[in-house]
Structures are given as C-alpha cells and as structure tokens.
Amino acid sequence: MCCESRFLEALHDRGLRLTPQRERILAILHEMDGHATAEQIYERIVAQNPSMDISTVYRTLELLQMLQMVGCIDVGGQRRYELLSLHGAHHHLYCRICGQLLRVEAQEMQPLIEHLAQLSGFEADPEHLIIPGLCEECRHRVAVSP
Amino acid sequence: MCCESRFLEALHDRGLRLTPQRERILAILHEMDGHATAEQIYERIVAQNPSMDISTVYRTLELLQMLQMVGCIDVGGQRRYELLSLHGAHHHLYCRICGQLLRVEAQEMQPLIEHLAQLSGFEADPEHLIIPGLCEECRHRVAVSP
C-alpha cells in the first residue's frame, strides 16, 4: 500500500490517530481501484468485521478528502470516491444506462479547456469532469431495441 | 407559453391527461427560465395553491423529462430542471465558488464529443454537460487573495 505512511504522517501532523478502521478503509480503497460508493466500501468491510459502522466510513472518507488523498465525484444522485494516488489526472465518462464510469486522460480534454477559457474566461477544472452519455455496449443495445 | 400545445398533444398521444397541476408546473418552468430545483418549483406553486404536493412536482418533472421537454442536471448534490424549448442545445459551466451556471452553445463542444467517440466508442450526450470550474470573476478574486 503506497500511501499508508503518508496517511500516518498527515494524521500525526494534525494530532489525529491511525485506527484499525482507518487503515481498513484505506486498504479497501486500494483494492477497489476507484469509483466506490460509501456503501460498497462499507459492505466489503462488514463482511470481515461486522462491528464497523457506515458513519465511520463516511467520516473517514471526509477526512481523506480533506487530506487530498481521496477525490469525490457526484453521479446519478450518489457519491463515488477514489484514491488520488492510483491514477494520473483524469476525467470520467458516465454511462447513464449501465452506470459504468470510464476514465479519460486529462490531456484529451485540454483543447476544450483552452477553448472555453478563450470563449468566456471560464477556468474549467483540469480533473474530475463527468461526461454523461452511452458507453459502447449500451449504445449498441439501444440501437438494436428502440 | 410556447409549448403547452405540444405538451397537450404528447399527453393525448399516450392516453394521459392535462391537469391543472401539470399546467401550473409547466408555467412555472417558463417563469423560472432554467435551473430550478423541485423544491423551488414546489414553493412557488404552494404560495398560491397550498394543496399542491411535492410528489406531484417530481412526478410531473419525470413525465416532462420522458417527453423530452425538460432536461435535468445534477450539480452539488441536487437536481435542477430546465425547459428545453427555452434555449437551444447547450451545456453548462458551473462555477464551484459562486454556484453560477453559464450556458455554452452545444457546437462549442462538438470537437470533443467526436474525439471521445473515436477514442472509446462513447457517445456523449449532445446537451447538458456540466463543466465545473471557476467563472471569470471568481477566478480573479481567487488570484488576488490566495
């Protein structure tokens, strides 16, 4: 796990503590490799440790966001979290049929971002844009049965 | 009101009915000119007609979305609705400091959409994309006081 020592240090700097629950949540975030909901993280942990509470998951995710270790995106009325250290800067394609999230490298969006800046002085975030649409499979499925 | 007759026709085609509640919600959507939450629409109506229920607002908004007369975007954990007939196809720039939504013509995004289709077979929605970032004013304000 690449960032546990960073976590520990960040906690200590603030007078906060490394608990087994926090370790477990960080480990799960590594395992899941992105786009997990709080509920999904919680379920994985409860399987082994039934006493874990979902409020602890939320509190830890909030903490990790504050420490800039976890990013959060808001799709389809729910939040999904991912460890920032696992992937480079990227955006998301959100399939509004199957709910799948695809990653797109940040650079693919660069021309658009420059265009918008020129057009209206708007400085688009260089990461975590969510583009809704249809993924390839769902697009075909819809085309076949209209 | 430009689209009431279209609404009536679409309803009749499906054996559905035009009720005073549906008329009222459509009228409010015209008045509000975009980006209203269900709660905001509900409040406006309750002021004159206290018996209206918010579930009727949700049901009508869902219906209008199904009829492609209303679009829905998901920003900052809440949904906002707008009448599609009021503006041409467009996307949104969402300033995450002041919360303002700016409209961008759909054509400005066309090159990106084609690029994504080529890259991963993803068919991005031609409308209602939300791009978070900083509007010109907030960008300057932030630059001055870091």
Added chain:
DNA sequence: GTAGATGCAAATGTTTTGCAACTAG
C-alpha cells in the same frame, strides 16, 4: 489519563411509492 475516534441510534434531506379518493376525458 485524555483528546480523539467509534458504534449506535436517531435526525436529515431528497426523492420515491402505495393507496384511497378524486377527476379529466
């Protein structure tokens, strides 16, 4: 020992649903 963290239960806020009563066509 003690500030900080946890688990529990209950509150929150938003959206959805079941259902009996009502009404547009």
Added chain:
DNA sequence: CTAGTTGCAAAACATTTGCATCTAC
C-alpha cells in the same frame, strides 16, 4: 363511467449528527 392523477402518509435512500463508550497515544 373509468383509467389516470392527485394528495397524503410512509418508505426508501444517502448522508450527517449527538452522545456515551472506548482506545490510541
């Protein structure tokens, strides 16, 4: 008339909070 619609109340979600208990340090 009657299928569709409404208002109401309650459920369903996702998320947050208050608090007594517990624990990392």
